[in-house]
Amino acid sequence: MAQFVPRQTFPHYGAIPRSYFLGHHRAGLSKMKSMLSSIDYVVECRDYRAPVTSINPMFEEALGKIRRLIVYTKRDLGAIPQSSAQRLIEDKMRNLDPNSPVFFNSSSSRPDVGKIIKHLRHEAQAPDKLVGCRVMVVGMPNVGKSTLINHLRNSGVGKAKALRTGGQPGITRKIGTPVKIIERESGAHTYVLDTPGVFMPYVADAENMLKLALCGCVKDAVISPVTLVDYLLYHINLHDAQAYQRWSEPTNEVWPLLEKFARQTGLLGKGGVPNYDGAAISFIQKWRAGELGRFILDDLDAAQRRRDDPDPVERLSMTQALKVERTTRKQKIDEEISS
Numbered sequence: 477m478a479q480f481v482p483r484q485t486f487p488h489y490g491a492i493p494r495s496y497f498l499g500h501h502r503a504g505l506s507k508m509k510s511m512l513s514s515i516d517y518v519v520e521c522r523d524y525r526a527p528v529t530s531i532n533p534m535f536e537e538a539l540g541k542i543r544r545l546i547v548y549t550k551r552d553l554g555a556i557p558q559s560s561a562q563r564l565i566e567d568k569m570r571n572l573d574p575n576s577p578v579f580f581n582s583s584s585s586r587p588d589v590g591k592i593i594k595h596l597r598h599e600a601q602a603p604d605k606l607v608g609c610r611v612m613v614v615g616m617p618n619v620g621k622s623t624l625i626n627h628l629r630n631s632g633v634g635k636a637k638a639l640r641t642g643g644q645p646g647i648t649r650k651i652g653t654p655v656k657i658i659e660r661e662s663g664a665h666t667y668v669l670d671t672p673g674v675f676m677p678y679v680a681d682a683e684n685m686l687k688l689a690l691c692g693c694v695k696d697a698v699i700s701p702v703t704l705v706d707y708l709l710y711h712i713n714l715h716d717a718q719a720y721q722r723w724s725e726p727t728n729e730v731w732p733l734l735e736k737f738a739r740q741t742g743l744l745g746k747g748g749v750p751n752y753d754g755a756a757i758s759f760i761q762k763w764r765a766g767e768l769g770r771f772i773l774d775d776l777d778a779a780q781r782r783r784d785d786p787d788p789v790e791r792l793s794m795t796q797a798l799k800v801e802r803t804t805r806k807q808k809i810d811e812e813i814s815s
């Protein structure tokens with residue numbers, strides 16, 4: 477049998493939506509800005525599986541110079557624990573932000589969250605140490621902010637879950653009430669505030685939109701799940717084409733893969749016809765649960781090269797980026813009308 481050759485590029489980014497900036501994202505961001513004077517420290521959450529793509533530049537713009545630490549969440553899903561791949565990835569991730577403390581957190585690991593508590597105990601204090609310290613946790617939708625706060629609270633003060641969490645973005649829609657995570661004898665306790673996940677107004681690169689959707693930052697209905705599986709398949713094949721061998725031999729073809737998957741998992745509609753969308757969502761969920769390999773979607777070497785030598789297009793502000801998108805869209809419509 478001919479040797480399987482995975483695709484080296486993803487062939488079609490076509491009509492992928494580039495935005496998911498909802499009303500509560502806009503409102504949440506402006507509320508965060510208005511509260512800045514009462515915030516002493518920021519915890520910025522990013523998704524370990526898309527460490528570069530899940531950076532929201534709007535936080536840099538909005539939160540200014542407040543001291544912060546970065547937490548890469550869902551560590552358990554991005555690499556095999558204690559592996560050399562994990563160490564290599566994490567060294568590269570640290571290099572992306574050499575001036576900020578960086579942590580990696582898996583919600584199932586007490587030591588991971590313990591390190592963050594230890595750091596906050598020493599570093600996150602209000603200027604006047606007699607009053608409490610307020611820490612704001614920010615990040616993209618569904619990145620794991622509320623989960624992290626629940627674990628910080630459990631590790632820091634031994635209390636049970638305080639915030640609601642869930643598998644879809646948008647569970648937290650308003651800035652929450654302060655949750656105590658560190659107690660001090662002086663009474664100057666440390667409190668954290670949960671915030672709604674905020675997406676960006678426009679994602680210039682369609683591939684980044686696919687990565688964010690796979691990680692769950694975008695509601696599953698926004699992008700066709702079959703397109704998402706096709707993109708995921710491209711990554712799985714580059715990583716380990718045997719990962720889905722329970723259902724299919726290695727393939728670059730998404731429809732036959734989904735057909736086999738649907739038949740074997742019983743995801744069939746009327747007349748035994750495969751339910752492709754249902755199968756696609758189920759397949760994505762398996763990846764999100766770590767059952768189809770643990771790897772990251774970003775190319776960290778390319779990201780580092782871009783940081784060292786930025787492309788002028790990437791330096792556009794959000795307003796400029798929105799303008800570019802509007803102009804491009806208008807040109808496309810004009811071309812379609814005149815052809």
Ligand SMILES: Nc1nc2c(ncn2[C@@H]2O[C@H](COP(=O)(O)OP(=O)(O)OP(=O)(O)O)[C@@H](O)[C@H]2O)c(=O)[nH]1
Pocket residue numbers: 549550551552553581582583584615616617618619620621622623624640641642643644645646647648649671672673674
């Ligand atoms: N495997 C794994 N899952 C995690 C981890 N952290 C969070 N999750 C899951 O990710 C999903 C989203 O977590 P949340 O804490 O609700 O995310 P959020 O950032 O508060 O989401 P928004 O409400 O959209 O702002 C939930 O299903 C969590 O169980 C982690 O470290 N590992």
